[in-house]
Amino acid sequence: MLWIRGLLIITLGFCVWVSLAVASSAESDNFESCHLDGWGSSLLCTDLPVGEGDTAVDLAVMIAPAVNDIGREPIYLLAGGPGQAASHLTPILNALHKVNQDRAIVLVDRRGSGYSGAFDCGINREITMDLGVVSERLSECYLEKTTFANALNSRQAVEDLEKVRIHLGHGKIALWGGSWGTRTALLYQQWYPDSLSVLILDAVAPIDTKVFLTARAAENALRKLELDCSEDPICAELGNWRVELDQLLVSWDKSGGANFPDPRSGDRLKVDIPRSFLQNLIRTALYAPETAAQIPFAVSQAGSGNYLPLSGLAGLLSDSGMSVGLTLSVACAEELNRTSSEELAADSRGSFLGTAFFEFFEEGCRVWPVAPFSYKKPEPRNHPVLLISGEADPITPYYYADQNLNYLSGAKHLLVPGGGHINTMRGCVPELIKIFLNSPSEALDTACLDDIQRPPFMVGFFGPEIDIPKTKEKVRVQEGSL
């Protein structure tokens, strides 16, 4: 009978509808709404258990869902360090908010960082100048969590990431890596090429590049700052501050180190400040052009006996937010183990930094005896890759993008004039990233990078000079295959 058939069809349709309804309401049940500092909107968060026994951790996964999901592949952000947490990348999230309009952005705190069992050995918040005290505490920390420390490496991070991708049901994903995160991204590309659509590498650390040899890079960044300062009519008036810096370094222990002021309390610091502190302070100040712009004035003031500006700069830079246990596990196993003392000597020769940066790790790895972890020679890959470099990056200099990446056949390079370490949030770079993600194989019009300038130099106690025009910076842009 016709009507029985009709009823049957209606009933069936209704059942399908109900089951669809139930299915779609169950889909989002695993996620909780959550927030991160520096990002106003709510995120979807979930935990994914990885590892077993002593290495077990609930991986913190945070997703900024696409405002309008039109089926574009999500982009995962990989933090640097090693030891930085992806959950600290909210500035990048802000810069990429337009990308977020139609793509989900996924943050995964790798094992041992941030909300995924931060492995900080209690050295996170306080600055201790005495390396001996630090290594003693690290030694205890290593003995306490040896299994965990030995298990942390890039392979584990990549495997965890792949588990997250599968758990979230994502097909191909885009990866953004910053600093050490580029290394993780490049390794992911080696091991899981089919899971990857494109790579965006800001401040690239190629697999075969020994990025803990930083003295030459820091020296180059400082020289670039010297050059830019000398071309700025006001900054040029500060005179030869570089010579003053070199003299300071020579005579540090007698002059500055003994009576360095505490930028927070205003008191003189009780302990003597080692020279490496000043070296690392300058190095760290070079990371961002805003702080770099204060180096010439601060140094020239210190040269004439006023250590306050230098102390102020130190106060500006004190919080690193790294999980030092994770940093050491990865750095000792993957970088320090393959860096020889000859290479170190060659790198540090003639630089303001010398071995000041390396010696902390040398010291640390001595009490952190993890097994070496070496990489295979990278195999050719043809994913579209966008490399972003700053002209004055003191740790992953722009020329790294031209070295050891010949195996990539689809790379474009953005060079940010006057840029320091990490440039994703500068000028039109977010816009270029969005264009690259939407059409990775097309040429990028990078002319807008020329508009990016260093912030005004600090030249007096009033701050920057504001009434004499700055000369336009020379801009170099490189693009094309590497």
Place this chain on the structure above:
Amino acid sequence: MISVEAVSKQFSGEPVLRRLSFSIPDGQITALLGANGAGKTTCLRIITGLVKADAGSVYVNNLHVSTHPLEARRQLGVVGDREGLYERLTVAEYLSFFASAQGLSGSELTWALNSVRDELELESLWHRRTKGFSQGERMKVSLARALVHRPKHLILDEPTRGLDVLAARLLRKTLLRLRSEGVAILFSSHIMAEVSELSDKVLVMANGVVVANGTPEELLQRTECKNLEDSFVALAYGRKAEREAVV
């Protein structure tokens, strides 16, 4: 056969029908005559079930119209005083709908449609929508609708009103054919020539009762009139009216 037994009806306290009784035999044409307001339309509506009687009973083929309304209606074909066409339907769709409403389906339905189309010469109109039809065409479609389910009883309310000569002839021809097939036919009319030509029996209503019931000849005899019109006036309006009409 339709039998009306002691039917009474009031509208807002005004009695319209008073214990009205008559019967319409099969195979005969019965004319229902009456002045305006005599209760003709109410009487017909009670037979077709549109209006309920206050008292009394109406049987169509022995089916009580109030207790078995649907069954009784299947026995009836009705042509109202307006045609009740659907202007957005074609003749075929229109007739097919009413035939289905009457319970016909399948080959029975097709046969009924074909035969009513041929009998009432509807070929040229068959696939046209009824909007813009002439009065004659409208009557033909309406009659076809009343006949499509082959009812045993046919009720017509002033069927020849506004018809041209050809259509009126077709109607008369059809009624005569139906009579020969044994259908009980009841029609109301004002045209005496038609009544005298067609009807086997004449019912005259006045003030809600039947004042006369018989063959046209019987009525002429009873009223001693020369023609049916005079006879009707005499019966429906009384002797006085008839005399005035003569003067």
Place this chain on the structure above:
Amino acid sequence: MNFTRRMFTAPMRALIRKELLEVWRDRRALGLALAFAILFPGLIAAMIMFALKSQGEKTFRVALIGGENVPVLEQQLSKGSFQLDSLSESDPASLLNNNYDAVVKIADGFADDYRNFRSPKVYLYVDGSNRFSGRGATHVQKNLGELQQLIVQQRLVARGVAVQLMAPWQVQVRDVSTPSSRSTWIFSSIPMLLIMTLFVGCLSSSIDTSAGERERMSLEVLLQQPVEAWQIVLGKVIAVSSISWFASILALTSLMVVFPFLPLAEMGIKHATTVWGAVTIALALLPLALLIAVLQILLALRSQSFKDAQTQLSILQFLPVTLLFILDMSAIELKGPLWQLVPLVAQQQWFKVLLVGDSISVAWVIAGSLVSLLLVVGCILGGARALQRESLLGAT
């Protein structure tokens, strides 16, 4: 099962077919329904574009007077969505009249005062009666604020003071709205318009099928047929609601088609109506379409004439939407379970939720729809009684 069997008899099917033919061949009714269904997404699109214009990103025209001596300020002000014109001496008021959204005037001797810590003045001229002027001023202040912050930082550093001292604590704003909840305001009018489509979509045909058929006397013929009165009403309700249901689905579909072309994401608004959501809306519209159709038919049957029916139903078109609007405005908590059973209100609430891509309780939708359907059944029975009233047919 007697009832169900009768639902599907040949006469019932013929009735439905006849009513459907009549309704769908009524060009005027169809035209009205379609026009409204097409007009409706256009209206929403226009509304969104308007909102975008007043909310979204806009390039502001800003004039800077006396800026030639402070290039750093000039450079800072031209960052972002500004078109900055640096002018020599000029009248701020006339510039604001002349299409500038804001005018910034630098005081004389600015650079000297700045170097000497005398806090020189920056004058920001706005036209408070211009909607964009205020927002332009906010943008100017934001840009200047960035530079100001940089200078404050440098001044603190120069004195050896950690910048953190200036921030005894940090306020982190945590916006708990989701892209879907942010879009509620824009989507809240859509359910209302969908319901309105149901009313307008069957306005013409519900009058035609009841008061119209009575006036043409075809209703009398219909009543003489051996079918039950409720079957007649049901046939009419099905046909009449089919056209309004179709109109509302058309409106919904055209909205779904139009949405991807609207710059919703730029406003941080999520267009997340899922296919499942749209199908649910379409299904949930059906009981409501039936209810509205039967109500309009009943009202038209009750009226004295065709004209009278038109007047009465025209008033009815605005009544429910006005009522919903008042309920919306009166801040009555409409999410409660009892409201989920009230026709119109319930559907409006579900559609709001479904349009922003959230999910709703299937049980409540079914329960609420059943209430609507029960009312439909009641109305059909009421209509059947009305058809049997003698006064319906008019004069004897």
